[in-house]
Amino acid sequence: MNTSITFSGFLGLALSGVVMGMSLSERLEVTHEAFLEDRREALSGLSDPFGVPEAARVVLENPKDAFRSEYAWKRNVVTTVFWIGEQPTQNNPTPNDKSAWDQNWQLNYGGYDDPNQREGFLPKNFIPNLNPFYVALPYNDIGKDFRHRPEAAQVIPWFWERYQGEGISVCKGRWIAIHHDGRICYAQWEDVGPFETDHYQYVFGNENARSNRNEGAGLDISPAVRDYLKMGSGERVEWKFVEDYEVPEGPWKFNGIEPPLPIHR
Structure with a gap:
């Protein structure tokens, strides 16, 4: 069964009576997928749909310079x-x-x-x-x-x-x-x-x-x-x-x- 449906679309289906013919497990699956799809659309700019930022990364151009004194004689x-x-x-x-x-x-x-x-x-x-x-x-x-x-x-x-x-x-x-x-x-x-x-x-x-x-x-x-x-x-x-x-x-x-x-x- 195709469950690719938005949360708002799911509500429309529920109102039209389509969902009423589904089993309980099918209705739960459709509800969950519809919720996730709705989150992806609202937060499309994030790689993680729940908004957890990536860990900060430190980049050294030359790792050997990390502990070298910057001052010359x-x-x-x-x-x-x-x-x-x-x-x-x-x-x-x-x-x-x-x-x-x-x-x-x-x-x-x-x-x-x-x-x-x-x-x-x-x-x-x-x-x-x-x-x-x-x-x-x-x-x-x-x-x-x-x-x-x-x-x-x-x-x-x-x-x-x-x-x-x-x-x-x-x-x-x-x-x-x-x-x-x-x-x-x-x-x-x-x-x-x-x-x-x-x-x-x-x-x-x-x-x-x-x-x-x-x-x-x-x-x-x-x-x-x-x-x-x-x-x-x-x-x-x-x-x-x-x-x-x-x-x-x-x-x-x-x-x-x-x-x-x-x-x-």
């Missing part, structure tokens, strides 16, 4: 040493008791990060409250009006991932990797310099650091970074941004409570 960068509490000099005109993002940097750190009096990677006389592995790069995402610079959202790759509101830096605390003479150190971006505050073309792009009185220095490192890399001020390094999950265990994973574990050299 910046090479041959002149690097100078600076420290929390450093007083102004001819080559460092800005005192470092404050940072670009912390008006009480030295106080919050716990004291003067003496570059000459060290206990391992820490200042000799106290355990700091903040990570002693810190750096400065020549870009401040916060302008003099205490708002994000106009270009910040366009040039900072992670801007919207880290955005917490107007005037709150998305650069502060960002991790970088620094390579020198076969050793790699990790540190957090905590201040702005050397000298420049707006050179996003270098920090996030392909330009070289601008000329300055420190031979075109493009990176400031803390005494702890200096000591780990066994280097002096004015030497050249490679550096790049890294994601949090890419930072391995090491003395830079500092909790402000216990001294960092020594690294066997």
Whole structure:
């Protein structure tokens, strides 16, 4: 028996008396098929007549890129040493008791990060409250009006991932990797310099650091970074941004409570 009939057609047949001559099982079959046919017509745009969407699918153009860092090494960068509490000099005109993002940097750190009096990677006389592995790069995402610079959202790759509101830096605390003479150190971006505050073309792009009185220095490192890399001020390094999950265990994973574990050299 042909049961291809719409639900409205079935009602017409019922009224005309045709269905009355069918058995109970035949009437149930026709009723069910008529209902399904009516649903297909009403939802013809769906592959599933009951409207269940397909599971979402993620397509990677190159699966090998899924866990590859997107940031390239910046090479041959002149690097100078600076420290929390450093007083102004001819080559460092800005005192470092404050940072670009912390008006009480030295106080919050716990004291003067003496570059000459060290206990391992820490200042000799106290355990700091903040990570002693810190750096400065020549870009401040916060302008003099205490708002994000106009270009910040366009040039900072992670801007919207880290955005917490107007005037709150998305650069502060960002991790970088620094390579020198076969050793790699990790540190957090905590201040702005050397000298420049707006050179996003270098920090996030392909330009070289601008000329300055420190031979075109493009990176400031803390005494702890200096000591780990066994280097002096004015030497050249490679550096790049890294994601949090890419930072391995090491003395830079500092909790402000216990001294960092020594690294066997």
